[in-house]
Amino acid sequence: MSSEKNISEIPAQYDASKVEDKWYSYWMENNYFHSEPDNRESFTVVIPPPNVTGVLHMGHMLNNTIQDVLVRRARMQGYNACWVPGTDHASIATEAKVVRKLRSKGITKKDLTRDEFLEHAWEWTHEHGGIILEQLKKLGASCDWDRTAFTMDEDYSESVIDVFIDLHEKGKIYRGERMINWDPAAQTTLSDEEVIHKEVDSKLYHVRYKIVGEDEYVTIATTRPETILGDTAVCVNPDDERYTHLHGKKVMVPLVNREIPVIQDDYVDMEFGTGCLKITPAHDVNDYEIGQKHGLETIDVLNADGSMSEAAQLYIGEDRFEVRKKIANDLEEAGHLVEVENYKNKVGFSERTDVPIEPRLSLQWWVDMDQLSKPALDNVMDDTVEFHPAKFKNSYRHWMENIRDWNISRQLWWGHRIPVFYYGEGHDDYVVAKSMEEALPKAQEKSGNKDLKASDLKQDEDVLDTWFSSWLWPISVFDPDYIRTGKANKELQYYYPTKDLVTAPEIMFLWVARMIVSGYEYMDDKPFDNVYYTGIVRDKKGRKMSKSLGNSPDPLELIKKYGADGIRMGMLFATPAGNDLPFDEKLCEQGRNFCNKIWNAFRFLTMNMEDGEKYEPTLEINNEDISDRWMAARIQQTIQEVNKDFDNYKLNDALKKVYSLIWDDFCDWYIELAKPEVYGEKIPVDKLNTALGFFEQLMKLLHPFMPFISEEIYQHIQERSAEEALLISEWPKADDTKLNENDLKLFGTLQQMVSSLRNIRSEVNVSPKEELDVLISTKEQSTAEALLENQLVLKKLESIQSLTISTQIDKPKVYSSSIVDGNELFVPLEGLVDFGKERERIQKEIDRLEGFLSGIEKKLANKGFINNAPENVVELEKKKKADTEDSLAKLREQLKDFEE
Numbered sequence: 001m002s003s004e005k006n007i008s009e010i011p012a013q014y015d016a017s018k019v020e021d022k023w024y025s026y027w028m029e030n031n032y033f034h035s036e037p038d039n040r041e042s043f044t045v046v047i048p049p050p051n052v053t054g055v056l057h058m059g060h061m062l063n064n065t066i067q068d069v070l071v072r073r074a075r076m077q078g079y080n081a082c083w084v085p086g087t088d089h090a091s092i093a094t095e096a097k098v099v100r101k102l103r104s105k106g107i108t109k110k111d112l113t114r115d116e117f118l119e120h121a122w123e124w125t126h127e128h129g130g131i132i133l134e135q136l137k138k139l140g141a142s143c144d145w146d147r148t149a150f151t152m153d154e155d156y157s158e159s160v161i162d163v164f165i166d167l168h169e170k171g172k173i174y175r176g177e178r179m180i181n182w183d184p185a186a187q188t189t190l191s192d193e194e195v196i197h198k199e200v201d202s203k204l205y206h207v208r209y210k211i212v213g214e215d216e217y218v219t220i221a222t223t224r225p226e227t228i229l230g231d232t233a234v235c236v237n238p239d240d241e242r243y244t245h246l247h248g249k250k251v252m253v254p255l256v257n258r259e260i261p262v263i264q265d266d267y268v269d270m271e272f273g274t275g276c277l278k279i280t281p282a283h284d285v286n287d288y289e290i291g292q293k294h295g296l297e298t299i300d301v302l303n304a305d306g307s308m309s310e311a312a313q314l315y316i317g318e319d320r321f322e323v324r325k326k327i328a329n330d331l332e333e334a335g336h337l338v339e340v341e342n343y344k345n346k347v348g349f350s351e352r353t354d355v356p357i358e359p360r361l362s363l364q365w366w367v368d369m370d371q372l373s374k375p376a377l378d379n380v381m382d383d384t385v386e387f388h389p390a391k392f393k394n395s396y397r398h399w400m401e402n403i404r405d406w407n408i409s410r411q412l413w414w415g416h417r418i419p420v421f422y423y424g425e426g427h428d429d430y431v432v433a434k435s436m437e438e439a440l441p442k443a444q445e446k447s448g449n450k451d452l453k454a455s456d457l458k459q460d461e462d463v464l465d466t467w468f469s470s471w472l473w474p475i476s477v478f479d480p481d482y483i484r485t486g487k488a489n490k491e492l493q494y495y496y497p498t499k500d501l502v503t504a505p506e507i508m509f510l511w512v513a514r515m516i517v518s519g520y521e522y523m524d525d526k527p528f529d530n531v532y533y534t535g536i537v538r539d540k541k542g543r544k545m546s547k548s549l550g551n552s553p554d555p556l557e558l559i560k561k562y563g564a565d566g567i568r569m570g571m572l573f574a575t576p577a578g579n580d581l582p583f584d585e586k587l588c589e590q591g592r593n594f595c596n597k598i599w600n601a602f603r604f605l606t607m608n609m610e611d612g613e614k615y616e617p618t619l620e621i622n623n624e625d626i627s628d629r630w631m632a633a634r635i636q637q638t639i640q641e642v643n644k645d646f647d648n649y650k651l652n653d654a655l656k657k658v659y660s661l662i663w664d665d666f667c668d669w670y671i672e673l674a675k676p677e678v679y680g681e682k683i684p685v686d687k688l689n690t691a692l693g694f695f696e697q698l699m700k701l702l703h704p705f706m707p708f709i710s711e712e713i714y715q716h717i718q719e720r721s722a723e724e725a726l727l728i729s730e731w732p733k734a735d736d737t738k739l740n741e742n743d744l745k746l747f748g749t750l751q752q753m754v755s756s757l758r759n760i761r762s763e764v765n766v767s768p769k770e771e772l773d774v775l776i777s778t779k780e781q782s783t784a785e786a787l788l789e790n791q792l793v794l795k796k797l798e799s800i801q802s803l804t805i806s807t808q809i810d811k812p813k814v815y816s817s818s819i820v821d822g823n824e825l826f827v828p829l830e831g832l833v834d835f836g837k838e839r840e841r842i843q844k845e846i847d848r849l850e851g852f853l854s855g856i857e858k859k860l861a862n863k864g865f866i867n868n869a870p871e872n873v874v875e876l877e878k879k880k881k882a883d884t885e886d887s888l889a890k891l892r893e894q895l896k897d898f899e900e
Contacts, residue, residue: 010606010716014599016563016592020708024137030722032075033142035082037494043079044498045071046474046528047143048511049151051090052125053097056135056555058537058545058571059504062581065568066534067502068141069651072704074499075142076731082495083142084477086149087129091415091466092186092352098124098414114413114461121414125152138556140564140707142727147477151469152416155480160416160469161434162483163518168432172368173408175427179288180407182360184306184320185353188411189364191465192404193510195348195357204343205328206274208336209234209251212259218243218251219338221273223345224283225331226323229256229312230301233279235290238264240275254336255327256313263294285359302358304411320358365409365418365462373403375520376513385516388532388649392505399509406514408465415463422458423447430460471514474498474527483522501528504536532649535580537571545583558588565706566591572655572705594659595709598702601667602713605691608683615685617692617717626790627673628690629740630747634665635697636738642701643734658701666698669751673796692717700732746786749821750793756818756825757798764816764833771801775826777809783823814897839898846891853884 027033035042045067050060067083075081098121099109109117133148149156167173181190205225208217220234231253236243246262253260267290268277281291282300291298301312308315308323315323331337348357377400379385380393387393409418421439422430424447431446433439436454444452475482479492488496497519503512512531519527537545537552545552558567570587609615621628638661645654674683674691683691696717699710703726714726753776761768774794778784787805794800812828814835819825829838856877859865866874 010603012603014595014709016565016595016708017560019712020138020140020564023708023711024140027142027725027727028145030725032725032727033083033144034146035080035144037490038080040078040080042495042499043071043074043077043081044495045081045083045500045502046477046498047083047085048501048503048507049086049088049149049470049473050132051093052087052129052150053090053094054087054132056132056139058552058555058583059534060132060136061139061555061567062537062571062575063502063504063534064136064139064141065571066532066651067500068139068568068707069572069704070500070502070532070646071142072707072727073646073731075727076700076703076729078730081142082144082147084147084149085133085136085141085143085145086147086473086477087133087151088466088470089125089150089152089415091410091412091463092183092188092190094121094124095412095414096186096353097128109413117413135556138559138564140568142707149473149477151466151473153480156469156472156476157416158434159472159476159480159483160464161419163472163522164419164464164468165432165434166483167367172372173365174368175363175365175430177361177363178366178407179285179359180362180364181348181350182304182358182362183350183353183355184302184304184358185350185355186412187304189360189362189407189409190350190352190357191407191467191510193507194351196351197346197348199344200347202343202345202347204273204341205331206338206340207254207278207331208338209254209278211246212250212252218246218262218276219274220276220278222278223343224324225327226308226315226320227280227283227301228254228278228327228331229308229314230280230282230299231258231260231278232281232291232296232299233260233263233294235263235265235268235277235279236275237266237268237270239266240268240270242275254331255334263290263296265290265294282361283359288359288361298361300361302360306355306358364407365420367406367408367468369403369405369517372517372521373400373513376400376516379520379526380516385526385528386530388530392508392531392533395505396508396513400513406465406468408468409460409462410465411461412463413461415466416469418460418462418464420460422460423449423452423456467510467514470511471518472522474515474519475522488523496523497526498528500530500532502532502534505533506536508533530649535575537581537583539583542582553585558585562588562592563595563708565595565708569594569655569659569706572652573659574652576650576652591706594663595706597663597667598709598713601662601671602695602716604671605683605688605695606716608688610682610685613685615692615718616689617696618689619693619697621690622686625687626743626747626750626793627670629743631665631670631694632738633740633743634661635694635701635732636735637744638701639732640734640739655705658698658705662698662702666694670694673793675796677796697732699726700729703727746790747793749823750787750790752820753794753823753825754797756820757794757827760816760818760827764829764838766832769799770832771799772832773802773828774798774800774804775809775812775828776803776805777824777826778805778807779822781807787823835898839895842891842895842898846888846895849884849888849891853881853888856881856884 047067048063071081071083101124102109102120129150136143164173181192181195183190202223204221204223206219206221207225207228208219210217218234222228234251236246247264249262250259251262252258267286268275279287279290279296281288281296281298283302299311301309302320303309306320307317308320310316315326328337328340349355350357377397380387380396387396419434420430420432421436421443423443429447431439431442433442436457439457440452440454443457444450474496475492478495479489482488482492501512515527519525539545539551543549543551562570566588569591571581573587573590575581621632623629638657641657642654645651645657674687676683696714699714703710707727711726757772757774776787778787784805784807791803791805794803809826812826812830814829815826816829817824817826860877860881
């Protein structure tokens with residue numbers, strides 16, 4: 001490359017917005033992100049599909065940055081890297097958005113047929129579905145966009161239905177009436193994993209139930225007085241002597257005056273509340289089980305929308321929370337309310353709508369998880385699928401060992417409609433089929449009625465749980481026909497199992513565990529080798545960043561302000577695997593500053609180019625130059641350490657090492673030593689070529705983390721064809737022959753000596769330009785020889801008048817000194833400092849320390865302090881005393897040197 005070309009093309013300031021748009025377009029135009037099966041080893045990552053309704057938030061930023069880092073490095077390592085993007089149809093969230101939009105137009109869901117509603121849902125999806133994926137491009141995500149998938153794509157949807165049919169035929173999907181979690185806002189059932197339990201401020205209502213035939217009462221305590229109307233028993237512990245007189249008796253339900261029995265069950269905690277428990281089988285999971293055990297009636301007093309039903313007899317049609325207030329007043333007026341106390345308890349909230357859920361008895365579709373889950377447990381426990389960090393295996397094991405059947409039906413219209421067709425009112429009067437055409441002959445055969453017509457059949461109104469489609473993601477994005485055919489196509493054979501899954505711990509059970517289950521059920525193999533769990537992005541107060549709290553910055557605005565590279569670095573810098581990220585915008589500022597530091601370092605090198613000279617970057621070094629040997633060794637050391645960090649998924653550690661290598665070692669040390677001794681001269685061509693060769697290596701190491709600036713500089717260093725872009729260049733190779741430990745140690749010693757000289761200047765207030773006489777006393781002759789051979793490092797980085805290095809050094813009369821790696825470094829101070837001022841400075845410091853020591857001695861002489869303070873606090877004071885005495889001794893000795 002010619003210097004003239006590069007200097008003219010490199011702007012004085014780095015402009016992230018122009019650079020990032022330019023290179024992303026270039027990468028896309030050259031199809032670098034696209035993958036097809038070939039003879040290389042695959043490195044496959046499937047994106048955790050964001051909701052089709054979503055927009056980029058800080059959690060997405062972190063998750064997708066980590067994925068991109070892994071994919072970009074793998075691509076450079078020679079793997080056939082394939083990162084599959086896509087979106088999830090998100091039944092509950094999307095339907096809620098569509099309902100809200102329709103409501104703003106004065107239309108309710110009830111006003112529409114199913115098909116009409118779905119038209120609106122698809123319109124919403126087409127309008128909003130691609131937004132988040134386009135935003136990911138701004139971040140630099142190197143996804144194979146040609147492979148973008150959607151869980152409601154026609155062929156993907158068919159694979160979901162195929163799984164339902166297959167599992168039903170195997171007897172692993174069944175229909176049953178059980179207690180479920182009900183979301184009154186979305187009016188659908190939820191799985192246990194979609195319920196968020198929050199501690200809330202509640203009230204505990206103590207209510208009297210009259211004993212039938214007596215003037216006595218029994219008192220129960222409840223946080224939900226509105227469900228009293230559905231009580232069908234009062235329960236006491238059979239061992240509770242306080243209530244033995246109630247055995248076999250009945251009590252009256254307050255307000256509705258219904259007689260209910262008093263039953264005994266050891267489920268009741270005698271210590272909680274009054275020791276009496278109201279049993280409402282329709283509205284509590286545990287009450288339901290007790291009700292089944294004791295043959296109790298079930299009275300559902302709530303409608304689907306959370307209002308009171310006709311079965312409640314009172315408050316019909318009124319909201320459950322309004323009724324809670326009213327019934328408390330009515331109970332008090334009727335003489336049934338004994339007291340109300342403040343109480344903290346945990347309440348389940350819908351993950352999607354954030355309203356309190358209601359336990360509800362309902363006929364739903366379930367997956368029998370007992371046998372399905374066993375391989376998924378075993379293969380995580382033996383690390384066939386590795387979790388990073390491994391601590392998450394414990395919670396995974398606990399959940400899998402206590403796994404419940406999976407409720408997969410949702411009372412929604414948007415989603416994969418359950419492929420079940422009913423032909424009668426009986427529990428088993430249905431057939432499972434893909435279409436009405438397939439269902440009719442099946443129904444005729446099963447019912448024995450050949451006269452059945454299509455109009456006699458009715459398809460199930462419910463759709464499948466969103467996770468029932470996304471659990472197939474690693475399979476169906478490559479071969480949606482596989483579930484039906486049982487024969488893997490070329491792509492599934494090549495890309496499955498995938499390599500790394502990057503996700504959040506909160507969907508470990510919703511998604512990760514279920515993908516592992518489906519992988520072993522259908523592929524007889526794991527879906528991925530590794531799961532990297534990210535932390536939660538939190539604000540300075542430790543709160544999870546969210547739009548509802550208003551504490552989350554707009555990621556696109558951050559990118560506009562700091563550049564994508566700056567954001568990527570800022571986020572990765574602060575997030576060890578599995579640990580939460582305490583986000584601070586200053587981290588992004590640090591990322592932007594790093595970009596500027598790199599840019600300025602590169603510009604400095606190009607400004608040293610001679611017009612008309614050809615420069616060829618090289619990794620050939622001058623073996624006589626310690627800075628070349630050291631820099632080559634430091635790069636090699638970093639390559640090896642970064643590789644280990646990647647192997648252990650310590651990406652933040654890897655980035656910090658690359659950051660230190662570039663900022664500290666290359667910019668602050670190597671470039672300083674590369675500068676000509678005579679101001680105004682240019683760096684010699686061979687030295688500049690080596691510096692540029694090192695810069696290429698640095699940009700390769702940096703590229704996975706900060707792809708834009710690294711590509712920009714790499715392309716500036718020399719002319720590149722499309723086949724030579726940094727993105728597809730070779731990852732630096734580990735080479736022990738280039739890792740000279742002696743050079744690292746020697747240069748490290750020289751660095752410490754430079755730092756010591758700078759500290760001495762600071763201590764005695766000597767200008768950096770003032771030339772020093774420096775004496776270095778070494779223990780070994782070999783050390784003296786090595787330092788003498790490389791004394792240019794000291795002389796170049798420090799203003800030195802004379803330098804003496806020997807094993808035989810006569811100490812100067814007055815000096816300042818320090819010890820570096822066992823070598824003593826002296827700087828004579830005579831003629832350098834004003835002795836009078838130095839005496840004054842030292843005496844002032846002695847006076848200060850004597851006062852400090854006196855305070856410590858008084859504290860240690862205080863028996864009350866010694867006897868009552870924690871042992872570690874006393875030891876700390878003793879250490880302070882010893883350290884202060886040591887410092888005083890040295891200062892007093894130093895003061896003698898300044899005596900006239």
